[in-house]
Amino acid sequence: SAVISQKPSRDICQRGTSLTIQCQVDSQVTMMFWYRQQPGQSLTLIATANQGSEATYESGFVIDKFPISRPNLTFSTLTVSNMSPEDSSIYLCSGWTDYGYTFGSGTRLTVV
Amino acid sequence: ILNVEQSPQSLHVQEGDSTNFTCSFPSSNFYALHWYRWETAKSPEALFVMTLNGDEKKKGRISATLNTKEGYSYLYIKGSQPEDSATYLCASSSSNDYKLSFGAGTTVTVRA
Numbered sequence: 454s455a456v457i458s459q460k461p462s463r464d465i466c467q468r469g470t471s472l473t474i475q476c477q478v479d480s481q482v483t484m485m486f487w488y489r490q491q492p493g494q495s496l497t498l499i500a501t502a503n504q505g506s507e508a509t510y511e512s513g514f515v516i517d518k519f520p521i522s523r524p525n526l527t528f529s530t531l532t533v534s535n536m537s538p539e540d541s542s543i544y545l546c547s548g549w550t551d552y553g554y555t556f557g558s559g560t561r562l563t564v565v
Numbered sequence: 566i567l568n569v570e571q572s573p574q575s576l577h578v579q580e581g582d583s584t585n586f587t588c589s590f591p592s593s594n595f596y597a598l599h600w601y602r603w604e605t606a607k608s609p610e611a612l613f614v615m616t617l618n619g620d621e622k623k624k625g626r627i628s629a630t631l632n633t634k635e636g637y638s639y640l641y642i643k644g645s646q647p648e649d650s651a652t653y654l655c656a657s658s659s660s661n662d663y664k665l666s667f668g669a670g671t672t673v674t675v676r677a
Contacts, residue, residue, distance in 0.1 A: 462606060484663055496654070496667040498566060511566060545609075549663050554599070556608045 455480045459557025473532045481526035482548030490543040502529045536564045571668035578645045585641040586671040588655030592636035596660040603652045645675045
């Protein structure tokens, strides 16, 4: 199955700044997803990253706050913009192929 | 996005003991139920994918059952070992898309 390399693994950021998280897949994946897990909560889907077009966002998430790029079938980025302490979470990317789902190892973000 | 619940949130098990925990999910438009094992700073590891009512699957000392009519799944760990310590996630998908809805996880700590 596909392997996803996610970077950075963790970061501590100042409020008001932005962080871009990258996911590189070692093979082409049909669909890619971005999730957030706030402390004590479930993994929540932020958006589906579509190749060559705008991402599809779930209710409660907007492009201005979480811009996503997916230039090809093996790479995607999520930016957390204008961060506040409430954005402190684990961010996780996922890919789907005919063989099932595969995941990155997560980015643990702390906003101070 | 589906409402998926897991209980308990955490549990402590003595090495050698067996344990089990629950995942509940909406039974309408059900497509598949996934179990993952997630260790800190690692990618979630797929354990099982189940689709049929009455499914039972086994992987070593870990097994799972599925009841789609009442909307629940059990995960069992037999003869727990310290290496079983992890967070176990379940996720449900419906018949009309590839999105996963996750529970908040059950964190298992096995004491030697």
